[in-house]
Amino acid sequence: xxxxxxxxALRTRGLALRPAPGAPRVxxxxxxxxxxxxxxxxxxxxGAGKSTLLRALAGLTPADAGSLEVNGAPPRAGRADVALLAxxxxxxxxxxxxxxxxxxxxxLGRAAWxxxxxxxxxxxxxxxxxxxxxEDLADRSVATLSGGQLQRAxxxxxxxxxxxxxxxxxxxxxxxxxxxxxxxxxxFGPALAGTTVVVSTHDAADLPRFxxxxxxxxxxxxVTLACDGRHPHRHA
Amino acid sequence: xxxxxxxxxxxxxxxxxxxxxxxxxxxxxxxxxVARRMTFVGSALTHTLLPGIAAAFLLGLPPHLGALAxxxxxxxxxxxxxxxxxxxxxxxxxxAQSALFAAGVVLMASSGSWRDFGGMLFGSVLxxxxxxxxxxxxxxxxxxxxxxxxxxxLEASAVDEDYARAAGLRPALLRLGxxxxxxxxxxxxxxxxxxMLTSALLxxxxxxxLLLGRSLAGAMLWASVIAVAGSxxxxxxxxxxxxxxxxxxxxxxxxxxxxxxxxxxALRG
Numbered sequence: 006x007x008x009x010x011x012x013x014a015l016r017t018r019g020l021a022l023r024p025a026p027g028a029p030r031v032x033x034x035x036x037x038x039x040x041x042x043x044x045x046x047x048x049x050x051x052g053a054g055k056s057t058l059l060r061a062l063a064g065l066t067p068a069d070a071g072s073l074e075v076n077g078a079p080p081r082a083g084r085a086d087v088a089l090l091a092x093x094x095x096x097x098x099x100x101x102x103x104x105x106x107x108x109x110x111x112x113l114g115r116a117a118w119x120x121x122x123x124x125x126x127x128x129x130x131x132x133x134x135x136x137x138x139x140e141d142l143a144d145r146s147v148a149t150l151s152g153g154q155l156q157r158a159x160x161x162x163x164x165x166x167x168x169x170x171x172x173x174x175x176x177x178x179x180x181x182x183x184x185x186x187x188x189x190x191x192x193f194g195p196a197l198a199g200t201t202v203v204v205s206t207h208d209a210a211d212l213p214r215f216x217x218x219x220x221x222x223x224x225x226x227x228v229t230l231a232c233d234g235r236h237p238h239r240h241a
Numbered sequence: 242x243x244x245x246x247x248x249x250x251x252x253x254x255x256x257x258x259x260x261x262x263x264x265x266x267x268x269x270x271x272x273x274x275v276a277r278r279m280t281f282v283g284s285a286l287t288h289t290l291l292p293g294i295a296a297a298f299l300l301g302l303p304p305h306l307g308a309l310a311x312x313x314x315x316x317x318x319x320x321x322x323x324x325x326x327x328x329x330x331x332x333x334x335x336x337a338q339s340a341l342f343a344a345g346v347v348l349m350a351s352s353g354s355w356r357d358f359g360g361m362l363f364g365s366v367l368x369x370x371x372x373x374x375x376x377x378x379x380x381x382x383x384x385x386x387x388x389x390x391x392x393x394x395l396e397a398s399a400v401d402e403d404y405a406r407a408a409g410l411r412p413a414l415l416r417l418g419x420x421x422x423x424x425x426x427x428x429x430x431x432x433x434x435x436x437m438l439t440s441a442l443l444x445x446x447x448x449x450x451l452l453l454g455r456s457l458a459g460a461m462l463w464a465s466v467i468a469v470a471g472s473x474x475x476x477x478x479x480x481x482x483x484x485x486x487x488x489x490x491x492x493x494x495x496x497x498x499x500x501x502x503x504x505x506x507a508l509r510g
Binding site: 063064065081082083084087088089091096097099100101102103106107110113114118119122144146147162 | 390404
């Protein structure tokens with residue numbers, strides 16, 4: 006298991022989740038482990054609980070039973086080391102916002118209140134944009150971005166945040182081939198080296214690129230299907 | 242823009258200063274409301290502030306105080322009546338608007354004279370006294386200060402509520418906070434424009450500012466320019482044209498500013 010390292014980015018024991026209070030469980034008795042630095046695909050049919058699991062890892066959905074640890078601690082909202090990119094990001098189109106400003110929002114958790122950012126925060130956001138190849142678009146309105154560019158801008162926000170665990174919910178949906186390639190180059194490239202990336206996906210064609218595959222089936226336990234260690238940025 | 246003749250009168254000086262203060266406050270909070278598609282809140286506040294102003298009138302208190310209390314009641318009603326089931330926030334705002342407007346009508350009827358409420362409904366910007374000016378200044382400055390202090394959180398939750406929630410913010414509470422601040426800004430304007438015209442100052446300059454600004458802060462700045470310039474132009478026009486009511490002239494000035502912003506946007510493509 007060549008992508009394994011001593012540190013686990015996420016670990017669950019007997020985890021059960023409900024998407025909303027009172028709703029049926031979508032995951033039951035799941036024992037999962039993802040070593041830090043792994044690129045992990047999360048697969049399963051619609052309604053299996055992929056989005057709910059990602060939301061739980063981001064601290065937005067509580068465990069119904071069992072335990073859940075992210076970087077060694079229970080998840081909670083507001084953690085700077087975890088970033089969730091929601092399925093079909095619903096950015097409010099009526100709010101004027103530049104790409105640069107979106108990246109700077111990654112520093113929100115460091116100082117939520119106030120009007121202006123410190124120089125270090127702005128520099129960090131700028132570096133994040135450079136890492137995802139969007140530095141030249143910093144002054145562009147977010148509303149004018151393509152789907153692929155928007156995903157990269159959101160990854161830049163997560164990088165600016167300092168996240169070491171990046172959770173992407175169906176990021177390939179709606180992207181054309183070129184945008185998918187650009188997103189892949191980002192997710193599997195040096196910009197995210199050392200970052201643990203968990204991507205939920207429906208497309209079996211995506212799977213060979215990942216270090217590890219977590220499969221959720223029929224509302225039952227999730228299982229680890231593979232860990233081939235082919236990724237060059239894995240932890241040794 | 243204000244001419245020397247108009248500016249030589251203390252009542253015009255007070256009116257212009259008050260219009261500038263509440264114009265900036267309403268423009269800034271209004272930008273948040275319009276950007277978030279919450280313009281219904283701005284319109285609803287014109288109805289929900291009525292019972293507070295009427296109660297203050299009947300009790301001999303400043304109308305601003307009553308308007309502020311009514312804004313708090315509006316936010317509380319929206320919080321209590323809202324929820325994912327039953328129409329959500331829109332329905333809750335509609336309920337708050339209907340309930341509080343009805344309470345306002347009852348209070349006005351209880352006074353036995355509807356004529357006393359003319360100034361309350363349409364304002365009297367040229368009759369703004371020192372006390373009104375102080376209230377307007379305090380409410381407007383407080384609104385803008387709180388908006389600036391919370392700008393990053395408000396902006397992040399406006400752009401992406403999911404991300405804001407994951408970052409530890411509470412978007413629903415922030416939205417209620419915005420309703421409260423909109424109420425405070427509206428309260429700063431009630432003695433100028435009255436309950437019926439105040440929503441124009443919340444919505445029109447903000448809609449224009451959002452056509453011009455490339456960021457939320459930029460839109461707030463442009464909205465403030467439209468509010469201040471439009472109000473001042475309207476006031477001066479009303480000074481020179483006796484038949485032109487000052488409150489309506491201020492609103493017309495702001496609408497002209499919006500029209501210019503729309504024209505500029507259309508020309509830029």
